Amino acid sequence: MTIEAIVLEIAAAARKAGRLMSQIPTAQKNQALMTLADQLETDSERIFTANAKDVEQAGENGLSNAMIDRLKVTDATIRAMADGLREVAALGDPVGAMDESCLRPNGLEVSRMRVPLGVIGIIYESRPNVTVDAAGLCLKAGNAVILRGGSEAIHSNRALADLITASLTASGLPGKAVQVIPVTDRAAVTTLLAQESFIDLIIPRGGEGLIRFVVANSKIPVLKHYKGVCHVYVDQDADLGMAEDICFNAKVQRPGVCNAMETLLVDQSVADRFLPKVGRRLKDAGVTIRGCGRTRQRLAWAEAADDSDWPAEYLDLVLAVRVVDDLDQAMAHIADHGSNHTEVIVTRNYSRARRFIREVDASAVIVNASTRFNDGGQLGLGAEIGISTSKLHAYGPMGLKELTTTKFVVFGDGQVRTT
Amino acid sequence: MTIEAIVLEIAAAARKAGRLMSQIPTAQKNQALMTLADQLETDSERIFTANAKDVEQAGENGLSNAMIDRLKVTDATIRAMADGLREVAALGDPVGAMDESCLRPNGLEVSRMRVPLGVIGIIYESRPNVTVDAAGLCLKAGNAVILRGGSEAIHSNRALADLITASLTASGLPGKAVQVIPVTDRAAVTTLLAQESFIDLIIPRGGEGLIRFVVANSKIPVLKHYKGVCHVYVDQDADLGMAEDICFNAKVQRPGVCNAMETLLVDQSVADRFLPKVGRRLKDAGVTIRGCGRTRQRLAWAEAADDSDWPAEYLDLVLAVRVVDDLDQAMAHIADHGSNHTEVIVTRNYSRARRFIREVDASAVIVNASTRFNDGGQLGLGAEIGISTSKLHAYGPMGLKELTTTKFVVFGDGQVRTT
Numbered sequence: 001m002t003i004e005a006i007v008l009e010i011a012a013a014a015r016k017a018g019r020l021m022s023q024i025p026t027a028q029k030n031q032a033l034m035t036l037a038d039q040l041e042t043d044s045e046r047i048f049t050a051n052a053k054d055v056e057q058a059g060e061n062g063l064s065n066a067m068i069d070r071l072k073v074t075d076a077t078i079r080a081m082a083d084g085l086r087e088v089a090a091l092g093d094p095v096g097a098m099d100e101s102c103l104r105p106n107g108l109e110v111s112r113m114r115v116p117l118g119v120i121g122i123i124y125e126s127r128p129n130v131t132v133d134a135a136g137l138c139l140k141a142g143n144a145v146i147l148r149g150g151s152e153a154i155h156s157n158r159a160l161a162d163l164i165t166a167s168l169t170a171s172g173l174p175g176k177a178v179q180v181i182p183v184t185d186r187a188a189v190t191t192l193l194a195q196e197s198f199i200d201l202i203i204p205r206g207g208e209g210l211i212r213f214v215v216a217n218s219k220i221p222v223l224k225h226y227k228g229v230c231h232v233y234v235d236q237d238a239d240l241g242m243a244e245d246i247c248f249n250a251k252v253q254r255p256g257v258c259n260a261m262e263t264l265l266v267d268q269s270v271a272d273r274f275l276p277k278v279g280r281r282l283k284d285a286g287v288t289i290r291g292c293g294r295t296r297q298r299l300a301w302a303e304a305a306d307d308s309d310w311p312a313e314y315l316d317l318v319l320a321v322r323v324v325d326d327l328d329q330a331m332a333h334i335a336d337h338g339s340n341h342t343e344v345i346v347t348r349n350y351s352r353a354r355r356f357i358r359e360v361d362a363s364a365v366i367v368n369a370s371t372r373f374n375d376g377g378q379l380g381l382g383a384e385i386g387i388s389t390s391k392l393h394a395y396g397p398m399g400l401k402e403l404t405t406t407k408f409v410v411f412g413d414g415q416v417r418t419t
Numbered sequence: 420m421t422i423e424a425i426v427l428e429i430a431a432a433a434r435k436a437g438r439l440m441s442q443i444p445t446a447q448k449n450q451a452l453m454t455l456a457d458q459l460e461t462d463s464e465r466i467f468t469a470n471a472k473d474v475e476q477a478g479e480n481g482l483s484n485a486m487i488d489r490l491k492v493t494d495a496t497i498r499a500m501a502d503g504l505r506e507v508a509a510l511g512d513p514v515g516a517m518d519e520s521c522l523r524p525n526g527l528e529v530s531r532m533r534v535p536l537g538v539i540g541i542i543y544e545s546r547p548n549v550t551v552d553a554a555g556l557c558l559k560a561g562n563a564v565i566l567r568g569g570s571e572a573i574h575s576n577r578a579l580a581d582l583i584t585a586s587l588t589a590s591g592l593p594g595k596a597v598q599v600i601p602v603t604d605r606a607a608v609t610t611l612l613a614q615e616s617f618i619d620l621i622i623p624r625g626g627e628g629l630i631r632f633v634v635a636n637s638k639i640p641v642l643k644h645y646k647g648v649c650h651v652y653v654d655q656d657a658d659l660g661m662a663e664d665i666c667f668n669a670k671v672q673r674p675g676v677c678n679a680m681e682t683l684l685v686d687q688s689v690a691d692r693f694l695p696k697v698g699r700r701l702k703d704a705g706v707t708i709r710g711c712g713r714t715r716q717r718l719a720w721a722e723a724a725d726d727s728d729w730p731a732e733y734l735d736l737v738l739a740v741r742v743v744d745d746l747d748q749a750m751a752h753i754a755d756h757g758s759n760h761t762e763v764i765v766t767r768n769y770s771r772a773r774r775f776i777r778e779v780d781a782s783a784v785i786v787n788a789s790t791r792f793n794d795g796g797q798l799g800l801g802a803e804i805g806i807s808t809s810k811l812h813a814y815g816p817m818g819l820k821e822l823t824t825t826k827f828v829v830f831g832d833g834q835v836r837t838t
Contacts, residue, residue, distance in 0.1 A: 369831025
């Protein structure tokens with residue numbers, strides 16, 4: 001069979017499975033998730049054996065230690081996957097709810113009913129836990145899912161897929177509701193991205209290169225973010241102690257993630273008091289600062305920032321710092337260099353807080369808290385399948401509800417149109 | 420200037436205008452819409468003059484009478500455009516509302532705020548009224564818009580654009596909030612579809628060929644429907660008089676639109692009683708019927724349907740008719756041949772009505788009313804910019820709300836993340 005034929009067969013089977021999935025009662029979907037959680041823990045040896053092959057090959061192929069680390073499945077990984085599935089089982093099911101009802105003058109009753117999207121394709125790199133986490137969320141929302149993980153994790157993903165299929169069929173769900181593409185050729189991805197009659201949504205998760213490739217080649221709608229260039233603006237009326245804690249947390253607590261701060265903007269009227277203190281604390285934590293001229297007047301040890309720093313997503317203990325004239329210059333900087341991901345103002349001023357909230361265009365706009373809160377779990381969505389900085393369908397973290405859509409439902413008693 | 424440079428300049432100017440538009444108060448947006456409505460009526464001669472050039476060229480280029488008819492701007496067209504703008508001005512402004520608020524255990528207040536999408540590109544054919552209708556809806560929702568009409572309407576569209584720009588600036592709105600691409604080369608479209616940093620959404624309106632071209636070439640999210648293959652299923656428990664009226668309305672009232680019925684499915688147990696009556700009435704109205712074998716047993720005069728009829732969108736006084744065994748066969752037919760647009764069941768049976776509503780996957784699922792009600796105005800959206808059969812962002816008619824998105828807004832008092 002050609003790669004194209006393999007992918008086509010998977011996509012067509014997913015559409016059929018999706019139709020069945022859309023009608024599965026909540027209790028039965030939860031049962032499948034709980035069964036899978038148990039199976040992962042009791043059958044962990046099978047996963048470890050398959051994963052060891054991937055790790056061995058990764059070593060032979062000269063992958064970096066960091067990448068091998070992300071690839072490795074440990075007892076803790078298994079536990080996290082199982083616990084995650086149990087949490088998703090405990091979440092409310094968005095499917096079937098009716099909303100925005102109205103009675104039209106001609107007597108028609110119109111509502112919107114929440115329904116599954118249908119078939120979701122996930123294209124990702126490295127971490128095998130995505131296979132289980134993504135499958136769990138998609139299933140709970142009544143969708144079928146096609147998973148295309150990185151070639152370096154193929155043995156792990158196949159083993160996980162076998163477990164998932166067994167748990168689905170044991171709970172009376174269609175076995176094809178979760179399918180892993182078993183070939184590692186990139187042609188499988190381009191074929192997948194052309195199946196708009198079988199697939200309703202593509203979610204790419206990984207580096208910017210992968211995501212740009214997916215967007216450029218997909219005929220199917222894509223939800224994604226390219227990068228997170230998140231700012232904290234310390235206003236002239238900020239509580240500087242609070243600002244220091246927020247900046248430290250936003251940069252240092254987990255620098256490698258998309259909602260970490262990449263650029264700090266400081267109002268010129270507080271730069272003298274704020275920068276030396278926060279600068280020392282960041283430096284002590286190992287942070288390299290790349291500052292504008294006015295920053296380096298206060299932090300002589302800082303490196304000089306150039307134009308490449310303002311749009312940079314370092315994902316590391318590096319921070320760009322700029323002293324700005326006022327709120328307007330801060331918001332202009334964010335509009336010019338931000339990535340519509342997460343933007344924070346620290347202030348005690350009511351009007352400027354409101355202006356920042358209304359005028360800044362980002363998936364999450366935050367007053368007086370860390371950038372790190374732009375996360376599905378933290379914002380109350382329960383669990384997330386990713387963060388979107390596209391504005392269509394979802395802007396920000398995507399949870400169960402974002403894996404569904406609404407259809408119009410109309411009840412009449414013989415109405416016809418005359419105009 | 421090259422075509423690419425022209426389009427890039429327009430797109431960059433639209434992004435800037437969009438940022439300004441997002442902050443314009445409702446009253447000021449309404450003022451601009453009302454001014455434009457008045458201007459259209461007082462300056463209609465300028466539009467007629469420009470339109471006459473397009474109509475003359477269309478004649479020279481040998482366009483069909485139907486196409487020239489769609490191109491022509493009359494007094495009635497002007498009045499409809501002006502009235503449409505006044506209706507949009509009267510609609511509520513979706514921008515700025517907060518929703519789905521929650522208080523997190525750590526004290527963060529989380530909400531979603533409705534905000535404009537930003538910049539919307541509309542790619543359409545023929546009818547110059549789309550220029551005004553689309554601009555009005557996009558503006559009211561706080562967006563900037565780039566319009567790319569058909570080359571055959573270029574003079575009309577340029578004249579309308581001049582009027583729109585004058586009305587915008589007279590009301591203090593950014594003049595570049597509505598821009599018409601002044602070149603007719605198709606390269607302008609492909610360049611436009613690549614500007615994902617400047618444009619947030621593309622809406623193509625026109626024939627299936629245009630739409631497929633846009634989807635294949637766009638890096639920007641697209642909302643669209645390819646076609647409307649809408650079914651009416653007449654159940655064994657249907658009120659046959661009601662079913663006849665609904666079928667007649669769905670097929671005959673306006674056969675050239677996407678929410679007209681294209682295939683009639685009749686339960687075998689009522690075929691003998693239903694088909695001869697409805698068949699005669701449709702035939703008298705000039706409808707050609709293309710039927711399955713069991714249909715032709717009842718309607719000897721019907722043409723024989725073949726496999727190409729079931730997925731056909733005739734947009735004409737032609738109807739495919741199939742006699743089915745039961746509800747399951749009807750729903751399987753719809754799943755196999757439908758276009759997720761509009762599906763109707765006529766029945767007095769409670770359980771089968773509920774099954775049809777839950778199990779059929781279409782942007783509008785209707786019990787006991789005409790397919791023709793799948794329309795933004797009819798379903799209570801006020802006005803519509805099109806119908807989406809993609810499931811992302813919007814499924815069904817798209818009104819003002821569908822031209823916006825939501826961002827997360829978070830109020831804290833110093834919260835940082837520890838895990």
